[in-house]
Amino acid sequence: MTVKEKAAYLLGLLDGMKIDKNSDEGKIYHAVADAIKVVADEIEEIQENVDDLYELTEELDENLNNIEDLLVENDDDDYDDECDCEYQITCPDCGEEIFVDAEILENEIITCPVCGTQVEFDPNADEIEFE
Numbered sequence: 818m819t820v821k822e823k824a825a826y827l828l829g830l831l832d833g834m835k836i837d838k839n840s841d842e843g844k845i846y847h848a849v850a851d852a853i854k855v856v857a858d859e860i861e862e863i864q865e866n867v868d869d870l871y872e873l874t875e876e877l878d879e880n881l882n883n884i885e886d887l888l889v890e891n892d893d894d895d896y897d898d899e900c901d902c903e904y905q906i907t908c909p910d911c912g913e914e915i916f917v918d919a920e921i922l923e924n925e926i927i928t929c930p931v932c933g934t935q936v937e938f939d940p941n942a943d944e945i946e947f948e
Contacts (some may be wrong), residue, residue: 824850824857910934 911932
């Protein structure tokens with residue numbers, strides 16, 4: 818039984834008891850029953866709003882997941898396209914991943930932007946040497 822149904826039941830009981838609304842006791846009983854009915858109506862309205870917000874949140878979550886999927890697909894595609902001219906180097910001192918393109922590699926020495934370690938890079942070599 819919902820709060821609203823219980824409030825209606827209480828009002829029905831009160832009416833069935835035939836308590837005089839003009840007596841002191843009747844005024845109190847009817848005022849309390851009316852207050853309970855108002856509270857029950859407010860609770861029902863709040864619950865409806867919560868249900869609406871829950872549905873909206875679920876819809877937003879689904880949309881966000883779709884957007885994330887699209888972004889991940891696009892990032893993968895972009896990364897694959899850029900792999901022809903970019904190299905990824907992990908700094909041995911701080912572990913920072915450094916992305917460089919062929920133009921920067923002409924210097925053959927790259928400085929880690931985080932810790933300053935110099936990384937020697939030969940694109941023709943099998944391994945990267947660090948100084």
